[in-house]
Amino acid sequence: MTGFQLQRLGLVMEPEPGNPLEAEGILNPAAVRGPDGELYLFPRLVGRGNYSRIGIARVRFNEAGDPAGVERIGIALEPEADYELRPDGGGCEDPRITFFEPFQRYIMTYTAFSPQGPRIALALSKDLFHWQRLGLATFSPHDDIEFDGVDNKDAGIFPIAINNPIGQPALAMLHRPLFPGTRPEETAHYPAFRTADLHRESIWISYCHTALEDSGPYRLGQFTSHHRLASPVSSWERLKIGGGTPPIMTRHGWLIIYHGVSEVAESSSEGCYLCYSAGVMVLSKTHPRLICYRSPKPVLTPSLPQERRGTVANVVFPTGIDQRLDLGTPDRFDVYYGMADNRIGVARLDVPDFLPPGALADHPEAKV
Numbered sequence: 001m002t003g004f005q006l007q008r009l010g011l012v013m014e015p016e017p018g019n020p021l022e023a024e025g026i027l028n029p030a031a032v033r034g035p036d037g038e039l040y041l042f043p044r045l046v047g048r049g050n051y052s053r054i055g056i057a058r059v060r061f062n063e064a065g066d067p068a069g070v071e072r073i074g075i076a077l078e079p080e081a082d083y084e085l086r087p088d089g090g091g092c093e094d095p096r097i098t099f100f101e102p103f104q105r106y107i108m109t110y111t112a113f114s115p116q117g118p119r120i121a122l123a124l125s126k127d128l129f130h131w132q133r134l135g136l137a138t139f140s141p142h143d144d145i146e147f148d149g150v151d152n153k154d155a156g157i158f159p160i161a162i163n164n165p166i167g168q169p170a171l172a173m174l175h176r177p178l179f180p181g182t183r184p185e186e187t188a189h190y191p192a193f194r195t196a197d198l199h200r201e202s203i204w205i206s207y208c209h210t211a212l213e214d215s216g217p218y219r220l221g222q223f224t225s226h227h228r229l230a231s232p233v234s235s236w237e238r239l240k241i242g243g244g245t246p247p248i249m250t251r252h253g254w255l256i257i258y259h260g261v262s263e264v265a266e267s268s269s270e271g272c273y274l275c276y277s278a279g280v281m282v283l284s285k286t287h288p289r290l291i292c293y294r295s296p297k298p299v300l301t302p303s304l305p306q307e308r309r310g311t312v313a314n315v316v317f318p319t320g321i322d323q324r325l326d327l328g329t330p331d332r333f334d335v336y337y338g339m340a341d342n343r344i345g346v347a348r349l350d351v352p353d354f355l356p357p358g359a360l361a362d363h364p365e366a367k368v
Contacts, residue, residue, distance in 0.1 A: 006299045006300055023048050027344060028341075054075070077123065079113075095109065118178070119136050138221060138222050159249075171209075202230060203258065299349070334347070
């Protein structure tokens, strides 16, 4: 095997006819193994008026061991905190879940949507069925970069403690702040050949070392140190890069399936279309701030009708990943992704024996 091979396995979840909780779509799930060994999805359920909840579903597998559907179980989080509510509705959206070994707890990061805009919120669970909200993540400044008060989404937690920039073990989180001017709808108006602003268009790793002190797992929302990880490099991510699946260990290092945004050739009266694709990044096992591999081309791009037409056209958006240890295949990972913001698909990613040549970690002419 010479590269990262990805094969679509099919549709696993779509809106249930007549279910008002899913009237506007079901998408972008977390995926995690429970204490019982079963695989659970936590999809975003979108009701009328873009009112979003986080559901729970158990994945069903066919005789070949491939995901074949789900059993709906209920609701994990419904908007109720002030930072999840708006006068016209609310939102608990796009979760990622990691079993954090130092706490022996599951940590959920999700997007809370209030009048202030999207923010990263956290919740904690022992069993995946009962969740305790921990509030919004807060961020200390980094040089002249102010993270607090900035829209933020698509966060994922490392499953073990990671040393922060001064060598302290910490809870580490990947995230991509949406600074003004860096949304793809905005960067689409920039010249085709431009330099990215490294500080304001990048995925970051932020660290919360107090979470590992005597105060325990309930003080894990204050991130006090930061490291810029990656900015847009290739044409398929020209307009934006951002988080995808939480980091998971492979034979080569920490694997991340992230998203990139570009234009598509067609034009419309409303402006250019956007295309959301997925790529691979591998980070160093011992120093995750170092990128060992980055795919020069996407490993998944919209091609199926369900990916090209929907609530938002031309979108594949990876959010959940499952290492198939249950099949005795540690190099196989099932990637769960949103399809055009309306359905959920799954694809099989096989990790190669050796890392192939990859793209640069940063654009060589990027503006610092």
